[in-house]
Amino acid sequence: MRDLLSLKRFQFTFCLTDRDDYIVDWDLTWFTLNYSPSHDASFPAHHASRHYTFKFKLFLDDLPLLEKLKITRPDLYIDLLTCRSCCIRKEDLMHLILCSKRRTPMHQIFQSYQNHLFSKLREAGDLADVDPTPMIRKLSSLSCWSISSSNWSSYALIWGCLPKLFIDLFEELSIPRQSAMKVVAAIHNNFIQKLRRRIWNPRTYDKSRWKNAMHITLKLKTTPQPSNLPASTYVPFSSLPPPTHLVTSRDSRTDWFKNSMTQAFAGWDVDFYSGRVIRYYVSIVASTLVGIYQRGRSREI
Incomplete structure (x- = not known):
C-alpha cells in the first residue's frame, strides 16, 4: 500500500x-x-x-x-x-x-x-x-x-x-x-x-x-514511432516551426509572389492545429514555387 x-x-x-x-x-x-x-x-x-x-x-x-x-x-x-x-x-x-x-x-x-x-x-x-x-x-x-x-x-x-x-x-x-x-x-x-x-x-x-x-488509423497507431529517421524527414507535429522560420528569398522583387501565396491561405484554419500545420505546408509550397520562379528567371537572363 x-x-x-x-x-x-x-x-x-x-x-x-x-x-x-x-x-x-x-x-x-x-x-x-x-x-x-x-x-x-x-x-x-x-x-x-x-x-x-x-x-x-x-x-x-x-x-x-x-x-x-x-x-x-x-x-x-x-x-x-x-x-x-x-x-x-x-x-x-x-x-x-x-x-x-x-x-x-x-x-x-x-x-x-x-x-x-x-x-x-x-x-x-x-x-x-x-x-x-x-x-x-x-x-x-x-x-x-x-x-x-x-x-x-x-x-x-x-x-x-x-x-x-x-x-x-x-x-x-x-x-x-x-x-x-x-x-x-x-x-x-x-x-x-x-x-x-x-x-x-x-x-x-x-x-x-x-x-x-485525420486518417489516424489503427495500423498507424500500432506502428512504432520512427526513431532512426533524420530530423529533416521525421518531424513531430508538436515541433513544427512557425512560419517566421522560413527562408527569405534573396530576390526582393519576388517577395510579392511568396507573400500573396501565404496571405491567400491565411484564412484557412482548422481547430486541430489552430492553423499551424496548414500554414506550415502552405509556406513550404510558396517557398518551392518562389525557387522555381527564380530558376526560370535565371535561365532567361
Missing part, C-alpha cells in the same frame, strides 16, 4: 488528509475494485471485460486521454490539441469530469449515485427500526458531491478511492461491515458503468470522428 501511494498519480490523496468528511477507506477501495457485478439485462457478461478494463484504468489514471497520448505518440498528437468534445481545454482526467459538454450527464450520474445510497440507507433503517434521516443528511453533506477543479474529494470518488463514511453510516444502522461493503461496491460499480457509457463512450466517439478525419 505504501509503495502504491508513493506513486505520483496517487499524490492527490494527501490533499484529503485535512478533510474530516473524506477519509479514504482503502479496504473498501480494494474490495470495490475487485468486486464482480452480477450479470443482468443492464450488465451482460460480454460487457464485463470492458467494465473491468475501464475501472482499473480509471483507478490507475491510465485512460488514453489526449494529454497522455501527446507524451506517448507526439508524432500523431500535436501539443496544441484540445478536447475533441468542447475544443477548448486540454484533455486530462480532470477535464474529462469537468468538460462543459458532459456537465449535465455528469451531474445526473452523481445524483443517481446519491439516490442509490439514500435508498439503501432507508432500507437499512427499516430493518433496524431506526430513523435514517440523520445518516442521509450526513451523507448528503459530503464535499465529494460538488464537482469542481479544486475539490479533490469528488476527484477521489470518481477515481475509486472511497470514503470511510460510506461504511460507517451503514454500521450505525447495525449492518455488518462485510454486507455494507458489498452494497457500496455494487453501487459504485453501477456508477462506473454509467460513467463509461454516458461520459467515456461519447467522448471516445467524438475523438474517433476526429481520428477518421
